[in-house]
Amino acid sequence: MDDVKRKAFFSRISHALGRKEIPTFVAPYPYEKGPQEAMYSDLSHEQVVDMFKVECEKVGTKFVTTDEAHVVETILKEIEERGGGKVIYPCCEEAEKFQLKENFDKVDKEGTTFYQWNPSAGRQANIDEAKVAEIGITFPILGIAETATVIQPSFEASGRSIGLLPLCHIAVIRTSDIVPRMTQSMRALTKVYKENPEGFPSNVVHISGPSNTADIELVRVVGVHGPINVTFILVD
Amino acid sequence: MAILYDERPFKKRVEDVLANDFKVKAIQKAQDVFYAKRKALVDQVPEWEDFREEAAELRDHVLSNLDYYLNQFAENATKAGAKVHFAHTAEEANEYVMEVVRAKNAKMVVKGKTMVSEEISLNEALMKEGVEVNETDLAEFILQTADWNPPSHIVVPALHFARGRIREMFHDKLGYEGTEDPEEMTRFVRKRIRDRFLRADIGFTGCNFAVAETGTITIVSNEGNGRMSSSMPKTMICLMGMERLVPDFAGLDIMMELLIRSSVGAKISNYFSMITGPAKPGEADGPEELHIIIIDNGRSNILGGEFNSMLRCIRCGACMNICPVYRHITGHAYGSIYPGPMGAVLTPLLVGYEKAGDLPYASTLCGECWEHCPVKIPLHELLLKHRVNIADKAHLRPAAEEAIFKTVATVFSNSFLFDYGTKLGAIGMKLMSKNGNMADWTKLLPVVGGWMKAKEMGTLKLKKFRDVYAEYEASKRK
Numbered sequence: 001m002d003d004v005k006r007k008a009f010f011s012r013i014s015h016a017l018g019r020k021e022i023p024t025f026v027a028p029y030p031y032e033k034g035p036q037e038a039m040y041s042d043l044s045h046e047q048v049v050d051m052f053k054v055e056c057e058k059v060g061t062k063f064v065t066t067d068e069a070h071v072v073e074t075i076l077k078e079i080e081e082r083g084g085g086k087v088i089y090p091c092c093e094e095a096e097k098f099q100l101k102e103n104f105d106k107v108d109k110e111g112t113t114f115y116q117w118n119p120s121a122g123r124q125a126n127i128d129e130a131k132v133a134e135i136g137i138t139f140p141i142l143g144i145a146e147t148a149t150v151i152q153p154s155f156e157a158s159g160r161s162i163g164l165l166p167l168c169h170i171a172v173i174r175t176s177d178i179v180p181r182m183t184q185s186m187r188a189l190t191k192v193y194k195e196n197p198e199g200f201p202s203n204v205v206h207i208s209g210p211s212n213t214a215d216i217e218l219v220r221v222v223g224v225h226g227p228i229n230v231t232f233i234l235v236d
Numbered sequence: 237m238a239i240l241y242d243e244r245p246f247k248k249r250v251e252d253v254l255a256n257d258f259k260v261k262a263i264q265k266a267q268d269v270f271y272a273k274r275k276a277l278v279d280q281v282p283e284w285e286d287f288r289e290e291a292a293e294l295r296d297h298v299l300s301n302l303d304y305y306l307n308q309f310a311e312n313a314t315k316a317g318a319k320v321h322f323a324h325t326a327e328e329a330n331e332y333v334m335e336v337v338r339a340k341n342a343k344m345v346v347k348g349k350t351m352v353s354e355e356i357s358l359n360e361a362l363m364k365e366g367v368e369v370n371e372t373d374l375a376e377f378i379l380q381t382a383d384w385n386p387p388s389h390i391v392v393p394a395l396h397f398a399r400g401r402i403r404e405m406f407h408d409k410l411g412y413e414g415t416e417d418p419e420e421m422t423r424f425v426r427k428r429i430r431d432r433f434l435r436a437d438i439g440f441t442g443c444n445f446a447v448a449e450t451g452t453i454t455i456v457s458n459e460g461n462g463r464m465s466s467s468m469p470k471t472m473i474c475l476m477g478m479e480r481l482v483p484d485f486a487g488l489d490i491m492m493e494l495l496i497r498s499s500v501g502a503k504i505s506n507y508f509s510m511i512t513g514p515a516k517p518g519e520a521d522g523p524e525e526l527h528i529i530i531i532d533n534g535r536s537n538i539l540g541g542e543f544n545s546m547l548r549c550i551r552c553g554a555c556m557n558i559c560p561v562y563r564h565i566t567g568h569a570y571g572s573i574y575p576g577p578m579g580a581v582l583t584p585l586l587v588g589y590e591k592a593g594d595l596p597y598a599s600t601l602c603g604e605c606w607e608h609c610p611v612k613i614p615l616h617e618l619l620l621k622h623r624v625n626i627a628d629k630a631h632l633r634p635a636a637e638e639a640i641f642k643t644v645a646t647v648f649s650n651s652f653l654f655d656y657g658t659k660l661g662a663i664g665m666k667l668m669s670k671n672g673n674m675a676d677w678t679k680l681l682p683v684v685g686g687w688m689k690a691k692e693m694g695t696l697k698l699k700k701f702r703d704v705y706a707e708y709e710a711s712k713r714k
Contacts, residue, residue, distance in 0.1 A: 005322055008324065009532060012324070016539040028483065029487070031486050034287070123520050159520050160467035182493070183486075187485075197315070198315075202514060203509065203511055204509070206509075207507060210506070213375075213422060216378075216418040217399055217418065221418050224374060224459035224460055224461070225459050226460025
């Protein structure tokens with residue numbers, strides 16, 4: 001039944017386009033005609049990173065800078081500044097690399113607790129932890145300078161809930177992963193897809209600050225369904 | 237809500253809107269705010285016109301190969317694990333939804349903002365099935381609380397409610413006890429909806445752009461409800477208009493450059509989700525099942541025809557943010573979920589001239605909508621095409637108007653008749669005039685009364701330009 005409907009659906013489209021069948025080949029759209037490639041091509045990487053910071057300031061997204069050696073220290077400081085509470089974090093490669101678990105286990109502060117995303121504990125257990133967390137920590141794979149955006153994929157070791165359900169989202173990103181525009185980030189994602197289509201993350205979200213709305217009399221309110229506070233930690 | 241939610245005559249709808257000063261002022265404020273913000277951003281992009289050109293071309297490229305790209309999208313989305321359905325009509329789309337609802341024994345659902353769901357009256361279908369529906373976009377939530385009040389703007393649909401009125405509704409219907417502060421009310425909604433997000437059986441979303449090469453669907457949102465609806469419930473249903481495609485990720489770059497700047501005057505939305513299939517095995521959250529329902533609902537009749545360029549539309553609302561007519565009559569005068577210039581073009585295409593033939597006349601044809609359209613849809617030309625069709629093909633004009641224009645055409649195409657006709661007119665108008673303008677009572681005349689009410693109408697002079705010119709020619713010969 002579905003197949004019959006599908007055929008009829010497509011035949012209406014092909015017919016409207018003056019043909020009987022779906023073409024087997026279409027010449028790719030020539031993007032090189034557009035202006036996007038040339039934009040910011042004269043900027044050094046340092047200038048691109050500066051643009052990211054300037055854009056953060058413009059839209060009011062908090063960022064702090066640090067280096068590889070001080071990532072954990074910076075995260076802990078930020079947790080404290082955001083008022084502590086329950087912190088949820090992924091079990092991804094970066095988390096291992098920075099030994100978050102070992103470091104967090106050592107923290108002994110009244111009111112601050114940690115939960116590491118644990119896919120084997122199942123859906124409900126993880127969501128139940130994330131929904132009562134005050135802070136979620138994630139490691140985006142790319143940043144876009146033009147819009148102060150970070151790009152966060154979801155996968156087994158880093159669920160969607162971590163950067164979504166808590167009140168505050170702390171995103172840790174390497175400055176070397178910041179590109180000028182979506183032109184470059186989309187190219188990077190295309191590469192990820194083409195190398196292994198089956199492995200492409202089921203969810204990739206671009207995050208450009210805390211959730212907000214202007215639905216009541218155009219008054220801007222920060223924090224609707226997503227996090228109310230966001231901090232980007234930029235790692236040199 | 238159906239596409240047309242108010243089928244009363246256009247003039248009646250306009251009268252109602254004009255009686256509501258707050259509504260008109262709210263829309264005017266939205267226009268001013270969005271206009272200023274958009275302009276400030278666009279002025280910073282010297283390449284803006286090049287982007288518009290590229291986006292229009294890209295959309296046309298997709299449309300003229302729509303069968304190819306849609307097929308490619310469906311194949312890749314299926315490979316990624318999504319279940320893709322094709323719905324020719326609204327009824328078919330709702331049937332698919334109900335199949336999923338029944339299979340999952342769903343009792344409660346959450347919805348991100350989706351215009352297509354309004355197009356197919358999904359809420360009504362769900363409620364008929366006994367399912368609890370929760371709109372999660374703050375504005376849509378307000379409209380739902382107001383007993384499904386219709387949207388007045390495509391991007392900020394609940395602007396016509398003052399905060400005091402919203403507080404009152406929240407208090408009466410939801411037991412809200414707080415103040416009318418927008419932040420406090422938003423927090424109240426956050427708490428209420430958060431619980432629904434976590435318990436919902438199904439999450440519904442729309443789709444801003446679907447990517448053919450990867451089978452990815454994308455959702456633009458600021459509030460995070462699009463993220464929540466696509467992340468928390470175990471089953472996700474995405475509704476998309478069949479024209480909502482880009483070939484590849486590179487296409488998203490072009491469309492995103494234009495969409496948010498054009499709609500609300502921001503560089504980007506807070507969230508932009510790319511969803512490729514359901515959650516993978518081992519993932520502890522995200523939808524276990526993803527259904528994508530691709531909806532025609534009249535679009536294949538538009539494709540390849542004289543209104544083809546309307547299918548470029550990316551629903552940004554830039555045309556209504558600039559339209560002088562929309563400014564005065566707001567979305568509610570259109571009676572359609574698609575208001576403003578884009579709605580005046582699209583609505584008649586989807587529901588027919590008999591029901592929406594008055595909408596193409598809600599325009600001054602000034603062309604500002606086209607100038608501001610990120611994908612360069614010649615909206616003013618399409619509106620004119622509608623008018624030509626309504627007059628010449630559908631013969632839907634009132635008989636009196638038809639007779640008047642026929643007479644005018646005869647008189648204007650014959651110099652003798654024109655000469656004497658206008659002389660007679662001058663004498664007639666002189667008799668009806670007062671102090672050089674048409675007298676007040678002429679406002680009561682049929683057809684011309686419409687003009688007289690809105691502006692001062694001078695009178696034709698007995699001595700016309702052609703008389704003066706004839707005198708001049710005669711004086712030269714002397």
